[in-house]
Amino acid sequence: xxxxxxxxxxxxxxxxxxxxxxxxxxxxxxxxxxxxxxxxxxxxxxxxxxxxxxxxxxxxxxxxxxxxxxxxxxxxxxxxxxxxxxxxxxxxxxxxxxxxxxxxxxxxxxxxxxxxxxxxxxxxxxxxxxxxxxxxxxxxxxxxxxxxxxxxxxxxxxxxxxxxxxxxxxxxxxxxxxxxxxxxxxxxxxxxxxxxxxxxxxxxxxxxxxxxxxxxxxxxxxxxxxxxxxxxxxxxxxxxxxxxxxxxxxxxxxxxxxxxxxxxxxxxxxxxxxxxxxxxxxxxxxxxxxxxxxxxxxxxxxxxxxxxxxxxxxxxxxxxxxxxxxxxxxxxxxxxxxxxxxxxxxxxxxxxxxxxxxxxxxxxxxxxxxxxxxxxxxxxxxxxxxxxxxxxxxxxxxxxxxxxxxxxxxxxxxxxxxxxxxxxxxxxxxxxxxxxxxxxxxxxxxxxxxxxxxxxxxxxxxxx
Amino acid sequence: xxxxxxxxxxxxxxxxxxxxxxxxxxxxxxxxxxxxxxxxxxxxxxxxxxxxxxxxxxxxxxxxxxxxxxxxxxxxxxxxxxxxxxxxxxxxxxxxxxxxxxxxxxxxxxxxxxxxxxxxxxxxxxxxxxxxxxxxxxxxxxxxxxxxxxxxxxxxxxxxxxxxxxxxxxxxxxxxxxxxxxxxxxxxxxxxxxxxxxxxxxxxxxxxxxxxxxxxxxxxxxxxxxxxxxxxxxxxxxxxxxxxxxxxxxxxxxxxxxxxxxxxxxxxxxxxxxxxxxxxxxxxxxxxxxxxxxxxxxxxxxxxxxxxxxxxxxxxxxxxxxxxxxxxxxxxxxxxxxxxxxxxxxxxxxxxxxxxxxxxxxxxxxxxxxxxxxxxxxxxxxxxxxxxxxxxxxxxxxxxxxxxxxxxxxxxxxxxxxxxxxxxxxxxxxxxxxxxxxxxxxxxxxxxxxxxxxxxxxxxxxxx
Numbered sequence: 001x002x003x004x005x006x007x008x009x010x011x012x013x014x015x016x017x018x019x020x021x022x023x024x025x026x027x028x029x030x031x032x033x034x035x036x037x038x039x040x041x042x043x044x045x046x047x048x049x050x051x052x053x054x055x056x057x058x059x060x061x062x063x064x065x066x067x068x069x070x071x072x073x074x075x076x077x078x079x080x081x082x083x084x085x086x087x088x089x090x091x092x093x094x095x096x097x098x099x100x101x102x103x104x105x106x107x108x109x110x111x112x113x114x115x116x117x118x119x120x121x122x123x124x125x126x127x128x129x130x131x132x133x134x135x136x137x138x139x140x141x142x143x144x145x146x147x148x149x150x151x152x153x154x155x156x157x158x159x160x161x162x163x164x165x166x167x168x169x170x171x172x173x174x175x176x177x178x179x180x181x182x183x184x185x186x187x188x189x190x191x192x193x194x195x196x197x198x199x200x201x202x203x204x205x206x207x208x209x210x211x212x213x214x215x216x217x218x219x220x221x222x223x224x225x226x227x228x229x230x231x232x233x234x235x236x237x238x239x240x241x242x243x244x245x246x247x248x249x250x251x252x253x254x255x256x257x258x259x260x261x262x263x264x265x266x267x268x269x270x271x272x273x274x275x276x277x278x279x280x281x282x283x284x285x286x287x288x289x290x291x292x293x294x295x296x297x298x299x300x301x302x303x304x305x306x307x308x309x310x311x312x313x314x315x316x317x318x319x320x321x322x323x324x325x326x327x328x329x330x331x332x333x334x335x336x337x338x339x340x341x342x343x344x345x346x347x348x349x350x351x352x353x354x355x356x357x358x359x360x361x362x363x364x365x366x367x368x369x370x371x372x373x374x375x376x377x378x379x380x381x382x383x384x385x386x387x388x389x390x391x392x393x394x395x396x397x398x399x400x401x402x403x404x405x406x407x408x409x410x411x412x413x414x415x416x417x418x419x420x421x422x423x424x425x426x427x428x429x430x431x432x433x434x435x436x437x438x439x440x441x442x443x444x445x446x447x448x449x450x451x452x453x454x455x456x457x458x459x460x461x462x463x464x
Numbered sequence: 465x466x467x468x469x470x471x472x473x474x475x476x477x478x479x480x481x482x483x484x485x486x487x488x489x490x491x492x493x494x495x496x497x498x499x500x501x502x503x504x505x506x507x508x509x510x511x512x513x514x515x516x517x518x519x520x521x522x523x524x525x526x527x528x529x530x531x532x533x534x535x536x537x538x539x540x541x542x543x544x545x546x547x548x549x550x551x552x553x554x555x556x557x558x559x560x561x562x563x564x565x566x567x568x569x570x571x572x573x574x575x576x577x578x579x580x581x582x583x584x585x586x587x588x589x590x591x592x593x594x595x596x597x598x599x600x601x602x603x604x605x606x607x608x609x610x611x612x613x614x615x616x617x618x619x620x621x622x623x624x625x626x627x628x629x630x631x632x633x634x635x636x637x638x639x640x641x642x643x644x645x646x647x648x649x650x651x652x653x654x655x656x657x658x659x660x661x662x663x664x665x666x667x668x669x670x671x672x673x674x675x676x677x678x679x680x681x682x683x684x685x686x687x688x689x690x691x692x693x694x695x696x697x698x699x700x701x702x703x704x705x706x707x708x709x710x711x712x713x714x715x716x717x718x719x720x721x722x723x724x725x726x727x728x729x730x731x732x733x734x735x736x737x738x739x740x741x742x743x744x745x746x747x748x749x750x751x752x753x754x755x756x757x758x759x760x761x762x763x764x765x766x767x768x769x770x771x772x773x774x775x776x777x778x779x780x781x782x783x784x785x786x787x788x789x790x791x792x793x794x795x796x797x798x799x800x801x802x803x804x805x806x807x808x809x810x811x812x813x814x815x816x817x818x819x820x821x822x823x824x825x826x827x828x829x830x831x832x833x834x835x836x837x838x839x840x841x842x843x844x845x846x847x848x849x850x851x852x853x854x855x856x857x858x859x860x861x862x863x864x865x866x867x868x869x870x871x872x873x874x875x876x877x878x879x880x881x882x883x884x885x886x887x888x889x890x891x892x893x894x895x896x897x898x899x900x901x902x903x904x905x906x907x908x909x910x911x912x913x914x915x916x917x918x919x920x921x922x923x924x925x926x927x928x
Contacts (some may be wrong), residue, residue, distance in 0.1 A: 004927060004928070005927065005928050006922050006926065006927045007926045007927070007928075008920065008921075008922045008923045008926040008927070010926070011923070011926050013920075014920040014923060014926070083779070083780055083783045084780070084783025084784055085783070087780075088784070099593050100589065100590050100593045100594070101567070101593070101594075101597075103565070103568050104567050104568055104597070105597060109597060120780050121742055121777065121778075121779060121780045121834075122779055122810070122830045122833050122834050122837075123740075123741055123742040123743075123830070123834060124806060124809035124810030124829065124830040124831045124834070125564065125741070125742065125743060125809070125860070126564050126742045127810060127830065128809075128810065129563050129564045129565070130564070130565075133565075133568070133569060133573060148821070149821030149822075150783075151825070151833070151837075152779055152783075152833075152837075154821060154822050154825060155812050155825050155828075155830060155833055158812050158813050158815055158816075158822065158825060158826070159810065159811075159812060159813065159830070161815070162813045162815070186821065187816070187819040187820075187821035187822050190819060191816060191819070191822075208783075248928065249928065250928070251928045254928050269793065269795070270734065270772050276587075277587055277589075278585055278587040278589065278590045279587075279589060288784060288785065289783070289784035289785070292784060292785045292787065292788040292792075293783075293784060293785070293787040293788065295788075295792075296787050296788025296789070296790075296791055296792030297787075297791050297792070298791045304791055304792055304793045304794060305792065305793065306788050306791070306792035306793065308734050308772070308774065308788065308792070308795075308796070310772065310774065311775075313585065314585075315547070315585060315586055315616055316547055316548070316551075316584050316585045318893060318896065319547045319548025319549070319614075319616075319672075319753070319757075319893075320548055320552070320752060320753035320756060320757060321752065321753070321756045321757070322892070322893055322896065323756065323757040323760050323761075323890045323891075323892040323893050324756040324757065324759075324760025324770050324772065324892075325760070325892075326760075326892030326893065326895070326896070327760055327761050327762045327768055327770070327891070327892035328756075328759075328760030328761070328768055328769065328770035328772070329733065329768045329769065329770065330768060331733070331772075332772070342588060345588035345589070345592070346586070346588030346591060346592065346623065347623075348619050348622050348623060349622050349623065349626045351622050351625070351626070352622075352651065352655060355651040355654060355655070356651075356906075356907065356908075357612070357613030357618060357650065357651035358613075358618050358622065358651050358655075360901075360904055360905060360906040360907065361615070361618060361619050361622060361904070362622070364619075364904060365588065366586045366587070366588040366591060366619060366623070367588045369586050369615070369616075369619055369900075369904070370585075370586050370587060370588070372900050372903045372904060373586075373615075373616075373896075373900050375899070375903070376896045376897070376898075376899035376900035376902075376903065376916075377896045377899075379896075379899050379916060379919050380895040380896035380899055381896075382919060382920070383895065383915070383919060384895075396589070426787045427791070428786070428787040428788075428789075428790030428791035429782060429783075429786050429787050429790065431790070431844040431847065431848075432782065432786065432790075432837075432840045432841045432843075432844035432845075433840070434840075435839075435840035435843050435844055436833075436836050436837050436840035437824075439836045439839070439840065440824055440825070440828060440833070440836060441824060442820075442824040443820065443824065444820075451847070452840075452843060455843050455846060455847060456472065456477075456478040456846070457472075458470050458472045459472045459475070459478060462470065462471045462472040462474070462475050462478070463468060463469065463470045463471070463472070464468070464469050464471075464712065464713065464714070464715045464718045
């Protein structure tokens with residue numbers, strides 16, 4: 001069973017009153033989608049959308065598997081240094097496709113595969129604690145940066161490399177480093193060449209947030225025993241379903257058009273992704289980066305656009321965010337991710353039959369409870385006229401996770417066309433980077449220093 | 465040093481163009497705040513806002529410490545069953561006040577304190593994996609539910625109790641259970657009484673999402689060696705600073721008024737909380753529940769209100785959400801949490817001096833880098849006219865964490881008055897609960913069943 005998308009609860013008619021997408025709006029979406037699909041096809045044909053090729057990139061897959069095989073059995077721990085897309089993809093893969101709390105399991109429960117640690121920040125407390133407890137003599141360090149110069153990742157690398165050399169010596173440390181970076185440009189590639197450090201390629205036409213199906217995601221996944229061929233196969237199967245310029249038969253197109261219409265026509269600029277599976281929680285975090293950084297943009301006409309993606313988790317967030325989704329402003333969509341096939345999992349024993357809050361639960365299962373809660377939440381939102389949709393996957397397995405990654409990536413490309421923005425750059429973070437370079441004294445940041453110095457100072461009137 | 469709140473970058477004048485809160489708007493806020501402060505004072509005086517008393521509740525503290533002491537040295541693992549506020553507070557305390565990845569540390573690094581596991585969902589895969597690896601013979605199980613009947617927590621409890629009895633026998637299992645619940649009502653209290661199970665009180669006038677400074681947060685914290693007296697002392701110190709009806713001297717008032725004015729006058733209905741410290745990441749998740757579930761409400765006049773809180777983490781989210789914050793719609797505020805005193809932490813070694821992306825970093829520290837990045841991001845947002853504020857705490861320590869909890873709780877109470885909603889109920893989740901009860905066959909849910917059956921069915925036209 002491939003993934004399914006049910007969007008009944010997004011549509012006028014099923015939704016009460018004036019809520020939901022009308023037939024006219026949907027027709028507009030279908031028309032605009034055909035153009036968006038063609039634009040994405042043309043951009044891909046011109047060589048700029050490399051993420052579309054990743055599900056079929058056997059060369060990259062084999063290179064990745066070869067590096068992973070080289071370290072099989074030789075390390076107990078893998079430490080990944082990266083930030084943004086370089087960390088969110090690997091984290092989502094580990095959470096979904098390894099048992100929960102993977103790093104807390106003993107060797108037997110991990111079946112000999114290493115732990116995977118991810119440092120995705122420059123908090124000194126985190127790095128110090130990591131280095132204090134890692135068995136550095138048995139650790140492989142992955143340094144992941146598309147540009148090869150990301151400031152946070154470079155700072156981590158300098159510290160971790162020194163610690164690694166202190167533990168195993170200079171020569172051995174070089175053998176316990178793998179870089180994942182652009183094949184040509186950037187400091188990491190230059191260092192790899194100069195020192196003979198193993199490096200895998202992120203294709204030049206694949207941006208960091210679209211890189212999970214490149215060695216960025218596949219190498220750490222393969223190192224800890226994830227079925228990366230299955231992930232790519234799921235992505236390829238999803239791609240095959242998303243080739244159509246007809247909206248009605250293209251799931252990535254439907255997702256993009258629904259969110260775009262909901263935002264444009266109904267003011268739903270907050271777009272929650274709410275999987276009902278602990279293993280898919282980090283896919284919501286990965287989606288947040290993808291959707292926010294791709295679509296939050298200034299258009300050529302100077303207007304700012306971009307929906308705000310919101311991560312949620314069912315059933316947990318029924319006790320946190322759902323009150324807001326139900327009664328707060330009608331400015332949101334919620335997309336649930338349901339998982340089929342769990343009806344028989346987690347039998348609830350009968351006990352305390354005399355207590356009304358407990359007695360009715362015996363004989364049910366957690367799997368059924370979770371799906372009932374999802375349906376109940378979706379139904380309650382619909383009854384209130386709040387737009388929601390449900391993606392159902394057959395299981396939390398490698399093909400489904402690969403399919404979800406690809407679905408959302410392609411939907412993002414379509415949404416970029418619908419919003420009329422470039423979904424593949426991030427010019428808005430440049431000013432902050434320049435300000436930071438100026439304060440750090442990086443050569444070439446003098447202009448930013450002058451602009452920084454001209455900013456208003458903290459005002460004692462506005463402090464408490 | 466107590467916590468400080470700098471809101472220069474929220475105000476017109478410092479912000480360019482028409483951005484920011486004007487003097488007139490601030491005057492309105494100050495006036496409305498005086499009324500809100502008086503309303504909160506009156507509600508507290510009438511006995512309904514119990515969270516205000518928690519920092520000074522020595523009886524609850526001693527009872528909690530006594531239970532914690534009873535298990536000191538007898539268990540290696542604590543398993544907490546709870547959802548929403550019952551889980552988010554304990555998770556935030558563990559993340560902030562224990563070393564990173566606490567459960568991955570060996571006994572020596574944990575100084576003999578137990579691990580703390582939290583099950584906050586009913587995913588059958590998570591619970592099965594937890595039970596498969598927990599040493600149940602050496603595990604204490606906390607069951608935490610204000611109402612004593614939360615469906616997810618009850619289901620967890622039924623499963624875990626059976627597993628516990630299987631591992632240690634019926635009598636011993638009773639001694640390895642502690643309930644934290646209402647002192648009078650609900651199934652958990654009734655079971656505790658009937659079976660002699662130790663139970664700690666959540667005061668009747670303290671709702672789940674305001675309960676972190678009650679035994680809900682304090683018991684798991686004390687069990688794993690957190691300085692809970694320090695947490696309460698920090699909360700008490702914050703309370704002392706927030707007694708004033710004058711806006712300018714009341715930090716909780718200032719936070720509430722800023723967010724309310726930004727939403728009302730400037731359309732900033734998305735409100736991000738972005739700590740620059742890994743240890744405070746889960747405080748942002750805790751805040752999301754508090755702010756969303758308290759303020760996302762229908763007002764007496766039928767209008768829906770409530771800002772959307774958004775969790776973020778610096779510097780990590782500079783590579784995920786900041787592009788949207790900079791260039792997306794100007795419908796957001798960002799509140800940073802900065803941590804002082806880290807300037808000397810995490811020295812970056814000099815290396816690769818010949819590479820421009822690496823050479824400039826040597827000699828800096830991670831602590832300084834993190835603070836520079838925060839300042840750069842705040843400055844860049846301000847330069848674009850995007851409203852932001854910064855809360856600075858002296859350290860990630862018990863008093864600061866207690867102060868942050870109290871600051872946001874009191875701010876939520878004030879914001880409820882400003883938005884003219886009841887911040888202490890959650891009527892919007894009732895319909896979904898009733899639908900779930902109906903599908904589960906809980907007695908008394910027949911009316912919901914009829915309403916459920918009348919909802920539109922999934923429509924094949926709206927599926928792909």
